[in-house]
Amino acid sequence: MWCVHLIFLSAFFLVSMTSESFDAMEGDALVIKCPPPSSYVRVTWYHTETKKIIPAEEEGSRTFSLKRLLWFLPTSREDSGNYTCVVHYSNNITKEFNVSVQVHPYKQGICFPSQIRYPNDTGRGKIICPTFDNYKNATIVQWYKDCKPLQGERYFKRDKYIFINNPGKEDDGYYTCQFIYTHNGNAFNVSATRIFVSNAKYSLLPPQILFPKQNDVTEVDLGAALSLKCQARLGIKKQPIAVVTWDVNNSPVKKLDFSRFHEETLSFEGHDHEYYRETTLHITEIKKEDLQANFTCVAVNEMGNTKAKVTLQLKAQLDHPRVLMIIGFLVLLIIIAVSVVLYQSFRVDIVLLYREIFQPYSVKDDGKIYDAYVIYPKSHTSEANFVGYFVYHILPDVLENECGYKLCIYGRDICPGEDTASAIEKRIQKSRRLIIILTHQSINCEDLAYDQHIALYNALIQNDTKVILLEMEIIGTYEKLQESLRYIIKQQGTIKWKEPPTGHQQSSNSKFWKHVRYHMPLTHKTSYSANAG
């Protein structure tokens, strides 16, 4: 049974034997490999015709053999011919293979042998440099198409391939790879040529990961689920090799036995038939160890692969409320600031409006009779005429008739004949406010002094009567005023009269009167709202 099997095997090898051919330029290096790839004990090489064994390398030898390889360093024209390699397997079985070598004389302007006997590459645009693997430590220096150096963006060079982007008929031709091979310090040229015939159903592009970006960091919560998406462009039209997958610490997700991870892939064509694949890595629950892990998306097509690494990072959970708190605090500050500014600007209107709306109907009886006692400089000069007009007409018009206040004005409510001192004192004590009219007269007029002294005494010492200062004329510097007046001015300022002095109707809604009303007490037994406006 065993013998029959062996005979069958031998017969099979004899029948299937085909002679391989190698072409080389004169003076280049040539390394040939005996075809069978499987395990063997020993290989011997000899000239087919002369049966002369080709020995192992000795110093200075040009042609020598080593295991499956036959070396010509460099080739010479007389190397053309047939060679046989004898492969010794275990169990005393040997097999022979014939190879044919053709060394072409170097000719100016010819970069490849006229006969090309490497198999054609067809279709997709990938052209492999023939025999390159036989040469250890070789470097491709140049690719040629029909003896012209290849250059342009359509050609992607990899170690032993080139790729033509979207190949068409015009790409058909002879492609030569030229490389340098170094042996024992000697450099040799090697070139190998094959034919490319386009037949493209699809074409390759270097794989490109659109997202994630390399070294992206994704924020996560422990225990939460996460989906990591990776999308890659792999070529034009559907690719025979198209892989987009996730590795966790360099192990493919499929090989991990954690049920926490699983992948989901879809593929689609974009514009110009660009072919994409998108793979989502679903993690059902983020664990602590994932924060140290590298999640790598790998995209692979015939041309090669590319990767993008993503790591995970905890969401800054502590900072979150802190940031919110700070923002809230800032907003609060801004609101307060705006309110303060608004209140400062509209304080008077707000207070007056408030009074108008929420005016308490029963104001507590404080035992006073007058809302304000009016102190003003008495004079007979023409300048003072307006002050007299103001005190006797305008002031009562607005505050009494319009606003419903009750004033006490010396000369109107106190007759000159009364016991002036005690009358004034009594009246001021029965008044809720002191209205002091300031003019230049206030500085000079002796006449005012008595009134003011009592009034200011009450206001400052007993402090139960508020003072309202009406500055009817621009006084400028207050230096010359009495010290007590200066003190009040410093405390609360004055209300400045800026209206045209005569002529038109006074309105309780002008700025001046609003300020005065603001400083006045609440109206008692009011008929104010009916009269206002």
Ligand SMILES: *[C@@H]1O[C@H](CO)[C@@H](O)[C@H](O)[C@H]1NC(C)=O
């Ligand atoms: C090599 O072998 C082929 C047949 O396999 C033969 O036609 C050819 O003449 C041989 N070449 C030489 C140089 O003997």
Ligand SMILES: *[C@@H]1O[C@H](CO)[C@@H](O)[C@H](O)[C@H]1NC(C)=O
């Ligand atoms: C192989 O052949 C040699 C002689 O040719 C013989 O001595 C040896 O026993 C053989 N080995 C086997 C495994 O058949």
Ligand SMILES: *[C@@H]1O[C@H](CO)[C@@H](O)[C@H](O)[C@H]1NC(C)=O
């Ligand atoms: C190799 O070539 C020689 C001479 O042409 C021939 O006798 C022999 O059968 C060939 N061997 C194989 C395995 O083809």
Ligand SMILES: *[C@@H]1O[C@H](CO)[C@@H](O)[C@H](O)[C@H]1NC(C)=O
């Ligand atoms: C290789 O391509 C050339 C040129 O197109 C063609 O003539 C030849 O028949 C092809 N060889 C094979 C084995 O396909």
Ligand SMILES: *[C@@H]1O[C@H](CO)[C@@H](O)[C@H](O)[C@H]1NC(C)=O
């Ligand atoms: C390959 O190249 C490396 C350095 O580039 C050198 O160290 C090594 O000896 C070379 N191997 C051979 C077989 O020439």
Ligand SMILES: *[C@@H]1O[C@H](CO)[C@@H](O)[C@H](O)[C@H]1NC(C)=O
């Ligand atoms: C290799 O070829 C280039 C031209 O293609 C030539 O200039 C150079 O001398 C050659 N090197 C060897 C070692 O033959």
Ligand SMILES: *[C@@H]1O[C@H](CO)[C@@H](O)[C@H](O)[C@H]1NC(C)=O
């Ligand atoms: C993740 O990658 C970085 C460098 O890219 C490496 O230093 C680190 O050891 C890797 N971590 C793991 C867990 O593989």
